Amino acid sequence: MPQGVPASVPDDGLTTRQRRNQPVLAVHTGDGKGKSTAAFGMAMRAWNAGLRVAVFQFVKSAKWKVGEESALLALGQCHIDTGAGGPVEWHKMGQGWSWLRANTEHADDHAGAARAGWAEIARRLDAGEHDFYVLDEFTYPLDWGWVDTDEVIETLARRPGRQHVVITGRRAPQALVGAADLVTEMRKIAHPMDAGRKGQKGIEW
Amino acid sequence: MPQGVPASVPDDGLTTRQRRNQPVLAVHTGDGKGKSTAAFGMAMRAWNAGLRVAVFQFVKSAKWKVGEESALLALGQCHIDTGAGGPVEWHKMGQGWSWLRANTEHADDHAGAARAGWAEIARRLDAGEHDFYVLDEFTYPLDWGWVDTDEVIETLARRPGRQHVVITGRRAPQALVGAADLVTEMRKIAHPMDAGRKGQKGIEW
Numbered sequence: 001m002p003q004g005v006p007a008s009v010p011d012d013g014l015t016t017r018q019r020r021n022q023p024v025l026a027v028h029t030g031d032g033k034g035k036s037t038a039a040f041g042m043a044m045r046a047w048n049a050g051l052r053v054a055v056f057q058f059v060k061s062a063k064w065k066v067g068e069e070s071a072l073l074a075l076g077q078c079h080i081d082t083g084a085g086g087p088v089e090w091h092k093m094g095q096g097w098s099w100l101r102a103n104t105e106h107a108d109d110h111a112g113a114a115r116a117g118w119a120e121i122a123r124r125l126d127a128g129e130h131d132f133y134v135l136d137e138f139t140y141p142l143d144w145g146w147v148d149t150d151e152v153i154e155t156l157a158r159r160p161g162r163q164h165v166v167i168t169g170r171r172a173p174q175a176l177v178g179a180a181d182l183v184t185e186m187r188k189i190a191h192p193m194d195a196g197r198k199g200q201k202g203i204e205w
Numbered sequence: 206m207p208q209g210v211p212a213s214v215p216d217d218g219l220t221t222r223q224r225r226n227q228p229v230l231a232v233h234t235g236d237g238k239g240k241s242t243a244a245f246g247m248a249m250r251a252w253n254a255g256l257r258v259a260v261f262q263f264v265k266s267a268k269w270k271v272g273e274e275s276a277l278l279a280l281g282q283c284h285i286d287t288g289a290g291g292p293v294e295w296h297k298m299g300q301g302w303s304w305l306r307a308n309t310e311h312a313d314d315h316a317g318a319a320r321a322g323w324a325e326i327a328r329r330l331d332a333g334e335h336d337f338y339v340l341d342e343f344t345y346p347l348d349w350g351w352v353d354t355d356e357v358i359e360t361l362a363r364r365p366g367r368q369h370v371v372i373t374g375r376r377a378p379q380a381l382v383g384a385a386d387l388v389t390e391m392r393k394i395a396h397p398m399d400a401g402r403k404g405q406k407g408i409e410w
Contacts, residue, residue, distance in 0.1 A: 024408050038238075040246045041273060044273055044277070049406045067250030067251070186392075189388035203369060
């Protein structure tokens with residue numbers, strides 16, 4: 001548990017409050033488990049703090065649904081019903097994003113779908129629409145060159161206000177790692193899949 | 206995203222269903238962030254699958270409260286109100302566990318409090334009271350010798366049914382790592398604390 005005591009106090013002319021209120025860019029990378037799960041756990045924490053949470057999943061199938069989606073949307077509903085926490089949005093790339101009129105717009109064009117997803121996220125970042133963004137598995141379109149890493153870094157660098165962003169996935173580009181405030185590498189030490197087990201509901205999804 | 210395809214099928218005489226239904230012991234260790242957060246994210250997923258979730262936090266202060274506690278308890282309330290997901294319990298060591306009559310029973314005796322916590326967890330494991338346990342920061346009492354690692358491993362090995370257990374914390378004992386089905390090491394690559402930032406609500410807790 002962090003004790004909240006910084007290792008050193010920087011000579012940046014900022015007050016503790018100003019420093020405390022800086023937006024965080026976090027990257028969860030590596031071959032191990034827990035990259036997305038830790039990001040969704042952070043989203044749960046952000047919800048509790050009343051932050052406006054938005055998750056963007058850069059996954060192939062819109063049908064694939066992790067338990068965290070239902071749980072975070074349940075928390076979002078709890079916000080609507082009781083005012084607790086903050087609002088929650090969950091968007092999936094699949095064959096097209098939920099905000100697109102035609103779900104077939106990027107059918108079989110994953111690169112186009114990924115670019116459309118990033119364009120919308122960039123628009124929202126510029127507008128300050130959310131307080132906490134999860135860009136789940138976003139490293140892959142970056143790694144594959146579908147979305148330009150430099151443009152992502154520039155957009156993140158100029159984002160107004162205090163918008164926190166967590167990016168997950170293997171092979172995070174080095175430039176993105178360099179731009180992040182918090183980078184964690186999840187390393188696999190042992191995994192039941194190695195022993196021939198299949199995934200199970202409540203554990204794997 | 207795991208595709209659910211095992212690297213190999215073991216020659217253990219079990220059917221896929223039997224293998225799928227095996228209880229998982231996971232350990233999140235290492236010096237990086239995300240060990241507890243990923244465990245709480247898994248708890249959120251377990252909640253969604255209708256599993257009976259119980260969190261046991263081996264932390265010094267019962268006053269310290271992470272956002273995940275409120276969020277998971279909100280999901281537990283959602284279960285009570287609407288039947289969605291599963292029930293959620295959250296217990297903290299602090300100066301004494303919530304199930305103890307006298308909160309002062311282990312005042313200033315952290316070793317005794319940790320042992321009392323483990324004794325109760327062992328009782329619940331033997332009785333099959335929950336489906337998904339988070340033993341948060343439990344590696345410390347093991348590392349310090351307050352709770353016997355071999356006894357923990359024996360109790361876990363004989364636990365009936367399909368009770369999943371996630372243990373978090375730095376310096377996980379090697380014997381525990383060896384007994385686990387899934388071990389992830391969270392490695393710190395960069396952290397805002399290093400740049401003199403203090404933690405902030407919604408991000409650090």
